[in-house]
Amino acid sequence: MRIGRVPRCKTVVLVIWLLWVAIFFVGTPAGAAPVKxxxxxxxxxxxxxxxxxxxxxxxxxxxxxxxxxxxxxxxxxxxxxxxxxxxxxxxxxxxxxxxxxxxxxxxxxxxxxxxxxxxxxxxxxxxxxxxxxxxxxxxxxxxxxxxxxxxxxxxxxxxxxxxxxxxxxxxxxxxxxxxxxxxxxxxxxxxxxxxxxxxxxxxxxxxxxxxxxxxxxxxxxxxxxxxxxxxxxxxxxxxxxxxxxxxxxxxxxxxxxxxxxxxxxxxxxxxxxxxxxxxxxxxxxxxxxxxxxxxxxxxxxxxxxxxxxxxxxxxxxxxxxxxxxxxxxxxSIGNRRTDETYDQLTPELLLAPLKKMRRSAAALWQSLGEDKSPDNIQKAVHQDWGVEITREQAQQIADLAKQYGKEGHYALGEVICAHYTHLGWTTHxxxxxxxxxxxxxxxxxxxxxxxxxxxxxxxxxxxxxxxxxxLRLFVDATQAFPPEAVHLDHTDPHNPVLQVQHQGRQAALPINKNLLILNKQELPLEGLVIHVAETGKTYLPLEAVHLIRGESKPLPAIAK
Ligand SMILES: [Zn+2]
CATH class of the missing domain: 3.40.720.10 (Alkaline Phosphatase, subunit A)
Incomplete structure (x- = not known):
């Protein structure tokens, strides 16, 4: 069958093109099947x-x-x-x-x-x-x-x-x-x-x-x-x-x-x-x-x-x-050195100093060991980053590094990029x-x-x-059970456990784990038990609430 005088292959192409345009500009249509x-x-x-x-x-x-x-x-x-x-x-x-x-x-x-x-x-x-x-x-x-x-x-x-x-x-x-x-x-x-x-x-x-x-x-x-x-x-x-x-x-x-x-x-x-x-x-x-x-x-x-x-x-x-x-x-690509010359910065000029760098600043700094003297800095920078920095610049790196403490290597890029590359940095x-x-x-x-x-x-x-x-994974324990039925056991301060008593049942839920110990039986949960010290609140999965209460209610469906 033909539509008017337009050949079928052209119609197909047109329909595909229109679909593509629709998807590109409107986004994925509402109700579309989820991605796998x-x-x-x-x-x-x-x-x-x-x-x-x-x-x-x-x-x-x-x-x-x-x-x-x-x-x-x-x-x-x-x-x-x-x-x-x-x-x-x-x-x-x-x-x-x-x-x-x-x-x-x-x-x-x-x-x-x-x-x-x-x-x-x-x-x-x-x-x-x-x-x-x-x-x-x-x-x-x-x-x-x-x-x-x-x-x-x-x-x-x-x-x-x-x-x-x-x-x-x-x-x-x-x-x-x-x-x-x-x-x-x-x-x-x-x-x-x-x-x-x-x-x-x-x-x-x-x-x-x-x-x-x-x-x-x-x-x-x-x-x-x-x-x-x-x-x-x-x-x-x-x-x-x-x-x-x-x-x-x-x-x-x-x-x-x-x-x-x-x-x-x-x-x-x-x-x-x-x-x-x-x-x-x-x-x-x-x-x-x-x-x-x-x-x-x-x-x-x-x-x-x-x-x-x-x-x-x-x-x-x-x-x-x-x-x-x-x-x-x-x-920034461009720094104070390029204020007047940025219109002459070719890719070759931009890349030349970067291509000589053979190690991270952290590894270069580490390789100095205990000897963070300007001499040693000069030597290592020449070897690993391919530039001959001046004695003054090496001193500047050594001084800055002291200021940065355990991040001493921050001083290398800060001083060297400003003088030997066309890259600018505004902050650490x-x-x-x-x-x-x-x-x-x-x-x-x-x-x-x-x-x-x-x-x-x-x-x-x-x-x-x-x-x-x-709602399904994080229920506030004191909202699910009366406050007197719930307490956080700190007997082992590094491994606190939420204890819940409910109608003669004894439940224990170790913090940071997906476990419920109910009447001495260990049950895996679909989510974690979380304690937030700042608010004093402990959260447990709704699944655990149902198990402790002995209820067999369905959990809310999350799929749309
Ligand atoms: Zn960061």
Whole structure:
């Protein structure tokens, strides 16, 4: 059959083109089927200027370039400049929280222009996209180059008042049931008695083994992992900067290798998966004003994006989001040296000093050992960064380094970039501008978004509701039971336990775990038991409330 005189193939092309236009400009239609998989890749502490520099350095387009769809506002409930904890909390839970807070609603205090938070909600745990994906039967994964207990990954699986509670965060991560965890931070799995950092003396490696995890700590062991569950922590603390990895830590995998492995394990789940990947050290490189560390880690992050993109293109049911959580360092291409000459700055001039850098500033500084004399600094900078700095500049670095204490290496980039590169830096801290947003696949967001929109659209794309999930996972114990029936047992101060008495039943729920011990029987729960010391409140999953009360009510459905 023909429509008028237009040949059929042209009609088909026209219809496809109109559909494409409709989807591009209107977004994914309401009621569209959820995506099977979601991959969120976060470049910590990054912005457009870093990406432009990385593209020049690579000499070719970035994997990210074709995915640019918009930007994200990064301010938080109590400051115009975010740290990673509330920034990632917004992406993970859809709630804009306050400085240092992981996976909890903000305290009541709020900066001007924002409505104050409701007191009953202050510091209440907020369910995350990872928790929702898990309850939908999907596989879940975390891949980072920092300790897994660092702020950005933590926001996806933990709920604590302070990002510094790394013991609690790691414990919650272990009991969260995440299928694939690859990164650093082994020291928080082990008690101090076994050379680790856990003061509660729990051996979480034993817990992981009892839950059928494969535990690995070397790159070569990755290929032997068949899944479904693996904890691969390749360093006691953070992984090495990418530029130093081949020399200093060849036993560690790269971010792209870990991403590849995670996707191949997670995609075996027929219900789909959620994966969060972080280029954790882009932020630290910018804190240090260190172009060597920045470029190697950012280009490796881009390779991880390529891995995710290749999978998503083949799969067709995967949403990929890639974005920074905030910006760091105030990098500019152009500095005071280029005030009068910026119109003559060729790519060759821009790149020449950067191509001579063979180590991160941190590794260069470390290599000095105890001898931080100007002579030794001059020699090491010549050897590792290829520039002959003056005696005065070496002295300036030595003096500045004393001021920076344990961040002594910050002095290198600060002095050397100003004199020998065409890069400017304004701060060793974070900055408050909007950050670029990259996306590919169904439900791809377009335009200028609030940070918390990322969490909400992640849940919407996966087909569930975060607010219902929060009601299901975090019930205030004193609202579920009479206050006199509930108490927090601090007999072991490092391992508090929520005790509940109900109609002759005795229930114990250890904090940071997903366990209910009811009449001496241990039952696994679908969510964690969380205590917030600042408010004195303890939260438990609704499932536990029902079990303690002996009720067999259905739990609220989270799928939309
Ligand atoms: Zn930072």
């Amino acid at each position: 998989n979601l991959i969120v890749l976060i470049m910590d502490g990054c912005g457009d200027e870093q990406l432009t520099l990385a593209r020049w350095f690579k000499g070719a387009p970035l994997a990210l370039d074709d995915m640019r769809t918009g930007a994200v506002k990064t301010y938080i409930s109590d400051a115009v400049i975010a740290d990673s904890a509330p920034a990632a909390t917004a992406y993970a839970t859809g709630i804009r929280s306050g400085s240092g807070i992981i996976g909890l609603a903000p305290p009541v205090r709020n900066i001007a222009g924002l409505p104050p938070a409701a007191p009953a909600l202050a510091l209440k745990p907020q369910a995350s996209v990872l928790e929702g994906a898990r309850l939908l039967g999907k596989a879940t994964g975390i891949v980072v180059t920092c300790r897994i207990s660092h702020a950005t990954p933590a926001a996806y699986f933990a709920h604590v008042r302070s990002r510094n509670q790394e013991e609690d965060i790691t414990e919650q991560g272990v009991y969260q049931g995440i299928d694939v965890v690859l990164g650093g931070g082994r020291r928080y799995l082990l008690p101090t008695q076994l050379g680790g950092s856990r003061r509660d003396q729990e051996d979480l490696t034993a817990v992981l083994r009892s839950r059928n995890y494969q535990l690995i700590d070397k790159r070569l062991e990755m290929s032997g992992v068949t899944g479904p569950k693996v904890f691969g922590l390749f360093a006691m603390s953070h992984l090495a900067p990418e530029i130093d990895r081949p020399d200093l830590a060849p036993e560690q995998p790269s971010l792209a290798e870990m991403t590849q492995k995670a996707i191949s394990l997670l995609s075996a789940n027929k219900n789909g998966f959620f994966l969060m990947v972080e280029g954790s050290q882009i932020d630290w490189a910018c804190h240090a004003n260190d172009p060597a560390h920045l470029l190697s880690d950012l280009l490796m992050f881009d390779q991880a994006v390529q891995v995710a993109l290749d999978f998503a293109k083949k799969d067709g049911q995967t949403l990929v989001l890639a974005l920074p959580d905030h910006n760091t360092g105030g990098l 801290g974070h900055t408050g501008g909007d950050v670029p947003l990259f996306a590919y696949g169904p439900f791809r967001p377009v335009g200028l978004l609030d940070a918390q929109d990322i969490g909400r659209l992640s849940a919407r794309a996966l087909g569930f509701d975060l607010e219902t999930l929060t």
